[in-house]
Amino acid sequence: MRYYTALRRPLEFKRSLTVGLVALLLGVQAATATAKPAGNQWDYLQPDRDQVIASLNVVELLKRHHYNKPPLNDARSAKIFDSYIKMLDPSRSYFTAGDLAEFKEWRNQFDDFLKNGNLEPGFAIYKVHLERLQSRLQYALGLLEKGVDSFDFTVDEELLVDRENAAWSKDERELDDLWRKRVKDEILRLKIAGKESKAIEELLIKRYKNQLSRLEQTRGEDVFQAYINAFAQSYDPHTQYLSPDNAENFDINMSLSLEGIGAVLQSDNEYVKVVRLVPAGPAEKSKQIAPADKIVGVGQNNEEMVDVIGWRLDEVVKLIRGPKGSVVRLEVVPASNAPNDQSSKTVAITREAVKLEEQAAKKSVLNLQQDGRDYKLGVIEIPAFYLDFKALRAGDKDYKSTTRDVKKLLTELEQEKVDGIVIDLRNNGGGSLQEATELTGLFIDKGPTVLVRNSDGRVDVLADEQQGAFYKGPLAVLVNRLSASASEIFAGAMQDYHRALIVGGQTFGKGTVQTVQPLNHGELKLTLAKFYRVSGQSTQHQGVIPDISYPADVDTKEIGESALPEAMPWDSIRAAISPDMNPFKPFLAELKARHEARTNENPDFVFTRDRLALTQELTHETTISLNEEKRRAQQELIENRQLTLENTLRKAKGEEPLAKLEREDETTPHIEDKKIKPEDDAYLSESGRILLDYLGLQDAMAKTSSNGR
Known part of the structure; x- marks a missing residue:
């Protein structure tokens, strides 16, 4: 039995857990899917007997041994439904209101489906998701085939970027308009990042075609894992099902601690985001990657960079992993960028094991x-x-x-x-x-x-x-x-x-x-x-x-x-x-007062406070302009504010101010930081x-x- 307490390391525990598994198929009956049927292309995605038994085992384990032991009832069913829909369509960009209306008749039935080993509804919803996603990617490609220059960036229109609670599109026409704006936004981000129209067109066409190609490789195990995790993670975020493939890579998939570069990653909508750097790992030692950075491309040594936007986390993991001593190149959008700034840098990291x-x-x-x-x-x-x-x-x-x-x-x-x-x-x-x-x-x-x-x-x-x-x-x-x-x-x-x-x-x-x-x-x-x-x-x-x-x-x-x-x-x-009696208590008020008096003007503390305040202000903006002139003006304003913060800190420390924000990449040799004195x-x-x-x-x-x- 393996026990884990930290984000990545095993611990030794005093007692073992004995768990009886359900290995009996309890009269499984197929569901009658009433949602809009997916096309024949996805008919090969069907639950198999092993998956049905595994689902029954998961139900029994959670019932007997989860810390909270919450009942599997209609209320839990609603949570599972909401979690599954959010997992498949977090930005509400694929399903329509009509799809949701058809799915909702199952909203309070997932408890019964799971207790009976009935996986059909979960598979049916996933197939509709695949159909919608395929349709959206094909629509985006159709727009790009007309050329990047066919988009009018002088029109005053906006895109809602915080879509977690957005209304579902009424029909395909509304989805088309949303996706036209999404593609336009992607083009505009890349234009502002300095890419030429032809390069943007090639990049986005390749990205969408790659996503279509990977979509067609969907396996039944992908569907099962998504559905069962929507169930498991409705209990708490650390309860998780691992498919047989992922179970073989326990250290990666349980803690997301990547073998080779030492970074803890997680999925963030269509991106893979850095959560934390493993101390003394290659990424941390490179000094070129930071928490909240987004990885948008992965390349092997001098090979072509592979665009990974829209990829699953485990797929990105496979690209980043490799033999010790080999080099992986990561294209990274720094967290320090303004929210709509897609300017990236390329970092070369030599894979190695983190030494104790x-x-x-x-x-x-x-x-x-x-x-x-x-x-x-x-x-x-x-x-x-x-x-x-x-x-x-x-x-x-x-x-x-x-x-x-x-x-x-x-x-x-x-x-x-x-x-x-x-x-x-x-x-x-x-x-x-x-x-x-x-x-x-x-x-x-x-x-x-x-x-x-x-x-x-x-x-x-x-x-x-x-x-x-x-x-x-x-x-x-x-x-x-x-x-x-x-x-x-x-x-x-x-x-x-x-x-x-x-x-x-x-x-x-x-x-x-x-x-x-x-x-x-x-x-x-x-x-x-x-x-x-x-x-x-x-x-x-x-x-x-x-x-x-x-x-x-x-x-x-x-x-x-x-x-x-x-x-x-x-x-x-x-x-x-x-x-x-607490010996610190009589002095805490005075200690806080002295601390505040010292740090109110301390340049490092002021910089940290002001930088976080700016970041929070920008992340609260829910819409962005698709007018190029306005977008560039907004971008310039944000960068000037970031530059002012940086230069205020540098001046306070007696350093030369910057003329513009610096962006390092692999073409800029990284000078190893001098050992910082504790003072x-x-x-x-x-x-x-x-x-x-x-x-x-x-x-x-x-x-x-x-x-x-």
């Missing part, structure tokens, strides 16, 4: 001057919670683990007589639960570290059994939105024991445990437990709220557990500890100053109390 040594914790010394004194603070950066299970099981006494490495670094820093320690957990996506527990034990006396509530309501308490704390000195923990899972368990424990000041951004909020259960056909990952802090608060959805908050560097409405559909809610259970990291430096503020206030209170005696 490169993810190891490392130390540095932060030298600060405050209140007329010089201070030294130790910094321990922990990119991941790692444990070399293989070496441990082989009896290697020098096996690597987060706790062992941090213990050694703490000893070295104490020998350097540092005044306190900052643990840097920024971008740490989690890892071994065992290591999160053992690392907590270095900083507390023995006691509970995390609670795990199972689907049967039983609460398992994981604890540190070692008497005494290894490090008892001043401590701060720095987190951000990409600190997840095991990071949240450690940070939460430090906050609940009042052992450290937590500073930075609200964490990711993944507080659930998944297991992978083999089926007769593929596998099912299902959520079977939930993490709770020792205070009884869940880490789910809400994450860890810092004592002192920094401006977010990503949009928390777009990235984080709370941004995922059907995310399980935050809740609480009975606390496992009754901690002593030049604004967030790290501010974390140190907050810790020193606390020590100063604590000393002042102690002196006042002493004098009062």
Whole structure:
């Protein structure tokens, strides 16, 4: 049995799950499809016996072992229906209102269909989707065959781009008009990005023809996986069915951590978006890819770039993967672009495995001057919670683990007589639960570290059994939105024991445990437990709220557990500890006031706040102009605002301002970044100053109390 707590790493758990599978076909009857029948072209797509049995197994597993055990009833059926339609047509650009009217007679019947192993309605809807998609692609090609120059970009018209809640097109005529505007928008984006008409025409024709070709290769397994996932993910976003092919690539498909470049990806409508970079991975080391960037093309070494807009995530994964040492080229639209700016850059990355040594914790010394004194603070950066299970099981006494490495670094820093320690957990996506527990034990006396509530309501308490704390000195923990899972368990424990000041951004909020259960056909990952802090608060959805908050560097409405559909809610259970009085509480108001006074004018903090504000302002725009003159003027205005933000930061740091926004690509040699001194990291430096503020206030209170005696 495999258990997973982090975004990508296995953990060892105390007990196994025994699951009885349904292997009996329960009198499956074919449904009478009343929706508009698809053409004969798709008649070959039919559910087979293995898929029917697998669907029954999934129903039984979720009923018995999912954490929430919600009933499979009419209300669940409606959720499945909505999820499936949204999965197939997220921008409401393929189906018509008439299609939806015909599908809706099934809206409250999917619970019965699934209980009876009846997959026909799911397949029928998918076939209509294929028919509509094929029709739309053919229509778009027909427009392009008239030539890019046949479009009039002087007309004042707009395209609604935020179509999540748009009205469904009444008929094919309305769909034609929508798609005419969509094609016009794609052309305009590429024109503004600097491409010539002929090149645009060739690119888009090739893109649509490739999508048509791949459409014709649709397999029954593609339909089954989509339909069953619409069912599974109506329970929570981490419950997922894996087809036999995808089950073979568990690490990729479960965590989306791509072998070879070290990037966590997800589908975002027609695009593949970067969610997070694996620490010490090739993508992170390239310094040319960032979270929220969109991958629009993939090329092998010097071969022609393949346009991947509209491709499925697993198809893009296959292109990006490859032998260690080989080169993959990615065409990327940076997240820093304006929303309608399709300007891209090409990045060449050498595929390689992420070495455990490169993810190891490392130390540095932060030298600060405050209140007329010089201070030294130790910094321990922990990119991941790692444990070399293989070496441990082989009896290697020098096996690597987060706790062992941090213990050694703490000893070295104490020998350097540092005044306190900052643990840097920024971008740490989690890892071994065992290591999160053992690392907590270095900083507390023995006691509970995390609670795990199972689907049967039983609460398992994981604890540190070692008497005494290894490090008892001043401590701060720095987190951000990409600190997840095991990071949240450690940070939460430090906050609940009042052992450290937590500073930075609200964490990711993944507080659930998944297991992978083999089926007769593929596998099912299902959520079977939930993490709770020792205070009884869940880490789910809400994450860890810092004592002192920094401006977010990503949009928390777009990235984080709370941004995922059907995310399980935050809740609480009975606390496992009754901690002593919070030593930070009397000083928090003053600490926040001093922090705000320092950072209100700090160029890095100002830049982060203003950049996010601009991004959020632009993403709230629901329509865009298809008039070229207006669009270019809008684009120029946005780029000027971005340039002003960048140059304000550069001037404040004594750097030369830019004449225009820079766009690197593979033709521009990347100069390896010089090692940044801890003092030049604004967030790290501010974390140190907050810790020193606390020590100063604590000393002042102690002196006042002493004098009062």
